[in-house]
Amino acid sequence: MKFFCFALLACLNTVMVLAEDPLPSWKEAPAKQSIIDFVQNVTTQGSDSFVPVAERIAVFDNDGTLWCEAPLPNQAVFVLDEIKRLLPEHPEWKQDPAVAALLGGDLAALKSDQYAGLIKLIALTHTGMSPDEYTERVDRWLETARHPRFGCSYTEVIYQPMLELLDYLRANKFETWIVSGGGQEFMRVFAEGTYGIPPQQIIGSHARMKYELVAGKPTLTKTIDTLFVDDKEGKPVAIAEFIGRRPIACFGNSDGDQAMLEYTTIDNPRPSFGLLVHHTDADREYAYDSNPPSSGKLTTALEAAPQRDWVVVDMKKDWNVVFPADGKKEN
Amino acid sequence: MKFFCFALLACLNTVMVLAEDPLPSWKEAPAKQSIIDFVQNVTTQGSDSFVPVAERIAVFDNDGTLWCEAPLPNQAVFVLDEIKRLLPEHPEWKQDPAVAALLGGDLAALKSDQYAGLIKLIALTHTGMSPDEYTERVDRWLETARHPRFGCSYTEVIYQPMLELLDYLRANKFETWIVSGGGQEFMRVFAEGTYGIPPQQIIGSHARMKYELVAGKPTLTKTIDTLFVDDKEGKPVAIAEFIGRRPIACFGNSDGDQAMLEYTTIDNPRPSFGLLVHHTDADREYAYDSNPPSSGKLTTALEAAPQRDWVVVDMKKDWNVVFPADGKKEN
Numbered sequence: 001m002k003f004f005c006f007a008l009l010a011c012l013n014t015v016m017v018l019a020e021d022p023l024p025s026w027k028e029a030p031a032k033q034s035i036i037d038f039v040q041n042v043t044t045q046g047s048d049s050f051v052p053v054a055e056r057i058a059v060f061d062n063d064g065t066l067w068c069e070a071p072l073p074n075q076a077v078f079v080l081d082e083i084k085r086l087l088p089e090h091p092e093w094k095q096d097p098a099v100a101a102l103l104g105g106d107l108a109a110l111k112s113d114q115y116a117g118l119i120k121l122i123a124l125t126h127t128g129m130s131p132d133e134y135t136e137r138v139d140r141w142l143e144t145a146r147h148p149r150f151g152c153s154y155t156e157v158i159y160q161p162m163l164e165l166l167d168y169l170r171a172n173k174f175e176t177w178i179v180s181g182g183g184q185e186f187m188r189v190f191a192e193g194t195y196g197i198p199p200q201q202i203i204g205s206h207a208r209m210k211y212e213l214v215a216g217k218p219t220l221t222k223t224i225d226t227l228f229v230d231d232k233e234g235k236p237v238a239i240a241e242f243i244g245r246r247p248i249a250c251f252g253n254s255d256g257d258q259a260m261l262e263y264t265t266i267d268n269p270r271p272s273f274g275l276l277v278h279h280t281d282a283d284r285e286y287a288y289d290s291n292p293p294s295s296g297k298l299t300t301a302l303e304a305a306p307q308r309d310w311v312v313v314d315m316k317k318d319w320n321v322v323f324p325a326d327g328k329k330e331n
Numbered sequence: 332m333k334f335f336c337f338a339l340l341a342c343l344n345t346v347m348v349l350a351e352d353p354l355p356s357w358k359e360a361p362a363k364q365s366i367i368d369f370v371q372n373v374t375t376q377g378s379d380s381f382v383p384v385a386e387r388i389a390v391f392d393n394d395g396t397l398w399c400e401a402p403l404p405n406q407a408v409f410v411l412d413e414i415k416r417l418l419p420e421h422p423e424w425k426q427d428p429a430v431a432a433l434l435g436g437d438l439a440a441l442k443s444d445q446y447a448g449l450i451k452l453i454a455l456t457h458t459g460m461s462p463d464e465y466t467e468r469v470d471r472w473l474e475t476a477r478h479p480r481f482g483c484s485y486t487e488v489i490y491q492p493m494l495e496l497l498d499y500l501r502a503n504k505f506e507t508w509i510v511s512g513g514g515q516e517f518m519r520v521f522a523e524g525t526y527g528i529p530p531q532q533i534i535g536s537h538a539r540m541k542y543e544l545v546a547g548k549p550t551l552t553k554t555i556d557t558l559f560v561d562d563k564e565g566k567p568v569a570i571a572e573f574i575g576r577r578p579i580a581c582f583g584n585s586d587g588d589q590a591m592l593e594y595t596t597i598d599n600p601r602p603s604f605g606l607l608v609h610h611t612d613a614d615r616e617y618a619y620d621s622n623p624p625s626s627g628k629l630t631t632a633l634e635a636a637p638q639r640d641w642v643v644v645d646m647k648k649d650w651n652v653v654f655p656a657d658g659k660k661e662n
């Protein structure tokens with residue numbers, strides 16, 4: 001009886017999967033088909049290209065791949081808003097060249113001297129507190145801050161087609177990871193609710209915390225020590241350190257993802273898949289590659305894509321909707 | 332029909348779970364009962380102490396908690412064997428004070444100057460190669476090396492009761508993690524096959540790898556840079572960095588686990604559980620606490636246990652069998 005039930009359920013599930021389109025926000029075009037082909041390829045029992053569940057690791061960049069990164073990366077807006085919010089408590093900050101550059105809009109000054117100014121601003125807004133206190137600050141900001149162009153919360157300027165892709169991969173027993181230059185603890189605040197990705201599958205830029213018992217209570221404090229920037233060659237390094245297994249699928253949108261795309265797709269003993277989101281839709285979102293509004297420069301990775309067989313998503317042509325709210329308006 | 336099948340299966344599963352003893356190698360004693368009480372407590376829907384699946388994180392020390400650490404930690408034997416194996420190719424090593432101390436059995440010299448000698452030996456045997464090459468070396472060693480007392484492979488001097496505990500927790504939808512002072516890549520070689528724990532749930536001491544394309548191929552190289560020692564206060568720091576969520580269960584055997592036991596059980600908004608394996612069985616394994624054969628000193632954590640409500644497992648009294656092979660002999 002038990003076996004009969006299982007067999008019946010398996011049949012029902014197969015029928016349902018065949019009947020439903022797992023990627024309704026993707027237009028019927030080669031990019032969508034290549035995703036479906038790859039997933040069917042590695043999940044078909046008995047085929048040469050079958051990949052065991054334990055090795056179905058998919059890694060996603062965040063800024064510009066899962067959510068909007070223009071006109072400024074969302075975390076940069078958080079830093080700016082936090083500096084402004086905290087300034088009355090810290091009048092001495094006004095004398096800090098980094099704070100002055102930020103308030104004066106002098107982004108070039110923040111980037112000079114190997115981003116020393118930017119790191120100082122991150123230290124002012126991201127350290128000296130517990131991860132719980134930091135989480136509260138990010139939560140409070142996410143509740144109130146609004147995207148300057150779209151007028152909605154920053155957790156709503158996420159890409160509906162990529163949400164469907166995450167779900168589709170997980171339905172096929174992939175483990176979905178974020179590997180992003182963004183702050184690791186920053187993303188962990190919202191990624192579980194927003195993307196269904198738990199904190200332990202989120203790798204980002206991070207620094208070493210400090211642990212001690214304070215008044216008998218376990219206390220972690222965020223610091224800027226041993227800062228690790230999870231970008232470019234740092235991405236495969238972080239994947240090896242946190243995951244310890246080569247991904248078979250990698251999704252990015254900029255030259256900062258090129259190293260992890262290469263690590264995923266070149267010389268991989270397993271079938272592998274690489275994809276770049278190309279921002280081509282100025283009407284619905286933004287159009288940029290070599291000259292982005294802020295982050296997300298895409299030149300060398302785009303050039304390498306044909307040779308590497310990386311799928312390049314043309315946002316304008318490949319996506320029916322961009323943000324979840326767009327789909328709701330249409331329905 | 333589908334709902335009926337699910338309901339029937341759920342009933343069958345419940346009956347099976349009630350009928351089977353999940354921890355047969357644990358004697359019917361308070362330690363076993365406390366584990367079962369905790370797990371039932373946090374998994375009972377609707378109870379105040381229910382913990383959602385996403386927060387069921389359990390962390391395990393490895394040396395002395397999941398496998399034997401006497402007369403020497405197994406990885407130290409690997410280092411010694413590798414130095415001997417590689418010495419003919421590296422005659423210059425004989426002039427190295429650390430190598431000389433190792434070959435002369437002068438452990439005190441290796442520990443002096445903040446373990447500088449030991450770190451040098453680790454550098455000689457664990458760096459300058461790819462993770463794949465390192466994995467091959469550990470695999471080859473595990474296939475041939477034998478425990479000096481028990482005469483079996485090092486992956487067989489693992490604790491059968493702890494294997495059952497890992498399975499029991501996973502059956503109750505816990506995610507089981509290793510958080511150990513041992514080498515992260517070292518443990519990742521065997522932990523999936525031996526404990527059912529995948530590489531991405533293994534945190535250990537580790538250093539930053541280097542990534543580059545060599546002759547067009549993605550190449551990671553192990554280094555000793557930014558060495559992180561995952562012991563004592565390092566354990567909660569690593570948990571926060573890798574998992575980003577407080578565990579609700581923690582299993583260790585030495586003072587090196589005290590910080591993560593405190594982090595897990597003090598002031599945790601969720602119900603929590605701490606356990607120390609006390610090595611009390613010189614006949615079947617080893618008996619030690621304040622004066623261990625090598626690693627595994629247990630004094631302050633043992634003193635703190637009653638106040639913290641940490642369960643102390645008396646290996647001799649609480650375990651029917653120690654190693655998996657013991658159980659097979661009895662059957």
Ligand SMILES: [Ca+2]
Pocket residue numbers: 061062063064065252253254256296
């Ligand atoms: Ca990006």
Ligand SMILES: [Ca+2]
Pocket residue numbers: 392393394395396583584585587627
């Ligand atoms: Ca231990």
